[in-house]
Amino acid sequence: MKKITVFILLLFLLVGCSQSNVQHNKDLEDSIYSIVDDKNKSEISMKSLTTFDWDKAFLFTPYSTQEAIEEELGTDFKDPSNISMRDDIYLLVFLDGDKVVQYVEIERRGSDFSIRQKGHLTPSNDVISIERH
Template sequence: MRMKHGTMLTATTTIALTVTLTGCTSNDSDLAAQVLDAIPTTSATQVTLELAEIRPGGWDSYLVVCPYETLESVNERLGFTWDDGPDLTLDDAHQILVLTDADAIEEYATLDRNRIDLCTTEQWSLTEKATPITLIEQDGVWTGSPRNDR
C-alpha cells in the first residue's frame, strides 16, 4: 500500500514533534504560569516569591538568566554546560528562570519582563531552592533582584 505525500508529511511532523518534546530539558509554560499566579492582583506592593512552594520537586537550585547574557556566562554560573540553553544575547523582553538538580537542568521557563522583571540590577548567582525572591511592585511591574546576603 502506498502512502500519500500528505500522510507522510504528517507522520514526519509527528515524529519530529515527539523528539522535540522528549528532550532532557523543557521550557515549561506551566512553571511560568505558576510563578505569575503567585503574584497577587491586590493592592500589595511587596510580596515574597517562594519558588520551593510554587514548584516543589527534585530540583535544588535556581538561576535567573537575564537579557544579553551569553551561554558561556550562564554555564559558568551553573557550574556545568547547558548545551541547548536559550540565547538571550539579542533579547531584552524576556528572562529565563532555570531550575537545576545537581549538574543538570530540571526545567526552565521564559518569563516576559512586562509583568515580572528579575533583571533590574546585578547578575544572579546559582541560588538555593529555599531562598525566596522579594518582589516589589513598581508602575505595574513586579521587580526582584538577587539578595546581597547570599
Template sequence: MKKYILLFMFCLLVGQMLGYKDIRHKELERSLHTALQGDVHNVNIASLTDFQWDKAYVFPPYTPVEVMRDELGVQSYKDWSGLGFRDDINLLVFLHGDQIVHYAEIDRAFGEFGQNNSLSFTPSHATLTVQRF
C-alpha cells in the first residue's frame, strides 16, 4: 500500500514540475448547460466567464487536432477532450494572447453552435446562436 501512495505522490510531483495545469473549466460547462435549458436560442458566453480571454473557438465533433492547431495558432495544442473521435460534444477553447487558458466540453444534446468547421468570437461579440435539431 505504501508503494502506491509513494507512486501517486511522485506522479503529482512530476506533474507539478512539468507545469501540468487542468484547464478544463467545469464550472463554465455547468453554467452553459444551465443557460441552454429550455427554449433558449442565444447565449452570451462572455457573461458566463470569470477569466480573461481575447478570442474563443467552437469546434464541432470529429474536428482533427491538426485543424484545431491551425485555427488556434497553437502548434503545441493537445486534444484533451478527444474531440477528433467524439460525436457527443462541441469543444469551446479560450485564448488569452497566444495561450490557451481554458476549454469547455458542451454536450450536443443542448444544440449546435454553427455550421462551419470552427466558429471564432471575441468577448465583445460573444453571443452565440444555438441551433436545435
C-alpha cells in the first residue's frame, strides 16, 4: 500500500511540474486575426493586445525545430503545435522571466510575419510586421 501511495504522490508531482500552466491563448489569436484580416494594417502591436505579464516574446517560423525553439527561448518548452512539420502557422511564445507563460499559433492567411532583426519582442519593442502575398 505504501508503494502505491508513493507512486501516486510522485505522479502528481510530475504532472504539477509539466507545462500544463502554459496557456494556448485563443482570444489573442482572434485579436491578431482581426488585424491581419484588415488589409489596411501592416503591423501588430502585441502590448496593446495582451492582458497578461510578459517580458519577452519569440516568433518562430514554419518548420522551426524543437531544438531551435528551446535554444532560442533558453528554457524547456514542448512545442504543442508541431510547427517543425507545418508551413501553415507561425508560433509566438511569451515568457515572463525564464518561464513560458502563453503561446499562440498564428495562421498565415496569405501573409508572412516578422520581427525584423530584433531577435525577440519586448513590451516596449512589440511590433510584428505583416507581409502580405
